[in-house]
Amino acid sequence: MDVPSQSTTPLRVSVVGVGNVGATFAYALLLSGLASEIVLIDKNHAKAEGEAMDLNHAVPFAHPTRIWAGDFSDCAGAAVIVLAAGALQKAGETRLDLAGRNAAIWQEIVPEVVKHNPHAILLIATNPVDVLTYATLKLSEFPAQRVIGSGTILDTARFRYLLSEHFRVDARSMHAFIIGEHGDSEVPVWSLANVAGMKLKDLCVARGVGYDVKTMDEIFRQTRDAAYAIIQRKGATYYAVAAGIMRLTEAILRNQNTVLSVSSLVQDFYGISDVCLSLPTVVNCCGIAEVLRIQLDASEIDQLRRSAEILKHAIAALKLPE
Numbered sequence: 001m002d003v004p005s006q007s008t009t010p011l012r013v014s015v016v017g018v019g020n021v022g023a024t025f026a027y028a029l030l031l032s033g034l035a036s037e038i039v040l041i042d043k044n045h046a047k048a049e050g051e052a053m054d055l056n057h058a059v060p061f062a063h064p065t066r067i068w069a070g071d072f073s074d075c076a077g078a079a080v081i082v083l084a085a086g087a088l089q090k091a092g093e094t095r096l097d098l099a100g101r102n103a104a105i106w107q108e109i110v111p112e113v114v115k116h117n118p119h120a121i122l123l124i125a126t127n128p129v130d131v132l133t134y135a136t137l138k139l140s141e142f143p144a145q146r147v148i149g150s151g152t153i154l155d156t157a158r159f160r161y162l163l164s165e166h167f168r169v170d171a172r173s174m175h176a177f178i179i180g181e182h183g184d185s186e187v188p189v190w191s192l193a194n195v196a197g198m199k200l201k202d203l204c205v206a207r208g209v210g211y212d213v214k215t216m217d218e219i220f221r222q223t224r225d226a227a228y229a230i231i232q233r234k235g236a237t238y239y240a241v242a243a244g245i246m247r248l249t250e251a252i253l254r255n256q257n258t259v260l261s262v263s264s265l266v267q268d269f270y271g272i273s274d275v276c277l278s279l280p281t282v283v284n285c286c287g288i289a290e291v292l293r294i295q296l297d298a299s300e301i302d303q304l305r306r307s308a309e310i311l312k313h314a315i316a317a318l319k320l321p322e
């Protein structure tokens with residue numbers, strides 16, 4: 001049979017590190033039907049092969065997709081490359097505790113990825129995600145537009161979920177952001193949280209109920225500390241972050257101009273520069289289209305500056321190339 005010559009390129013997404021997060025993302029991507037090729041790359045090649053076999057067996061229930069365990073040369077031609085390799089938090093460890101270990105892995109991975117694909121958009125999931133997003137930027141020398149950390153996409157989802165339960169509205173109708181570090185110094189933007197444009201305090205007034213600061217503080221505490229609570233119970237977190245990276249991938253591949261709280265290089269925002277952290281950001285087929293210069297209140301600005309300082313300190317300790 002004559003095989004017709006190909007006039008378009010298959011849409012490829014590569015995943016480096018197919019542990020809990022990488023494999024769950026690959027599964028979500030397969031079910032979405034967005035990619036025609038999914039390449040799985042892992043130091044433990046047998047693990048990548050096993051994941052590829054298992055995912056391929058889901059193809060008849062999903063979408064025609066080529067999935068295989070590859071090596072770094074298979075990053076060539078990928079539109080998006082997800083980096084989810086490396087150590088995860090053990091119970092009681094903070095994300096920043098992982099910096100040294102995962103930065104060492106980054107020195108191996110990023111040059112390999114870049115050698116085979118200087119054009120892709122890189123999505124970083126590994127923790128500490130803001131520090132590694134900055135490290136990726138330096139090691140890859142990619143334009144900042146094409147280096148995106150999952151950042152507080154997950155924390156924002158946790159926050160919106162918990163708020164939506166409390167206020168009894170669909171989580172998708174609850175508009176609120178967590179900004180700053182994906183970690184202990186993250187910042188809830190209470191001043192802009194709203195339902196249908198109504199600030200949460202105004203929503204309470206309209207409903208004739210009190211705005212309970214203690215409950216709001218507890219919602220934020222549960223948001224910030226969710227990873228600790230989940231890791232204590234099941235050892236790792238992966239469904240929600242994989243869904244978040246899937247949403248980010250969709251915004252890129254479908255050029256959606258979606259606003260997501262992702263981590264990217266921040267310059268000159270309330271005096272914060274040269275650090276990667278999360279702010280509401282417009283994402284499209286170019287990667288970062290625009291970091292939105294949201295207006296914060298004085299306390300939020302202080303907290304964000306503190307978060308940036310903590311991240312800068314962690315970045316400085318890595319001694320990355322200038």
Ligand SMILES: NC(=O)c1ccc[n+]([C@@H]2O[C@H](COP(=O)([O-])OP(=O)(O)OC[C@H]3O[C@@H](n4cnc5c(N)ncnc54)[C@H](O)[C@@H]3O)[C@@H](O)[C@H]2O)c1
Nearest residue numbers: 017019020021042043044085086087088089125126127241
């Ligand atoms: N950004 C977020 O919101 C978020 C949420 C959850 C977890 N994470 C982070 O994601 C990372 C992965 O977590 P996980 O639960 O999937 O861990 P995991 O241990 O299940 O998987 C990590 C995988 O990376 C592979 N790996 C290690 N070194 C490698 C290398 N040099 N090249 C290729 N592959 C390599 C391992 O073989 C393993 O399969 C962790 O750092 C974790 O903290 C981030």
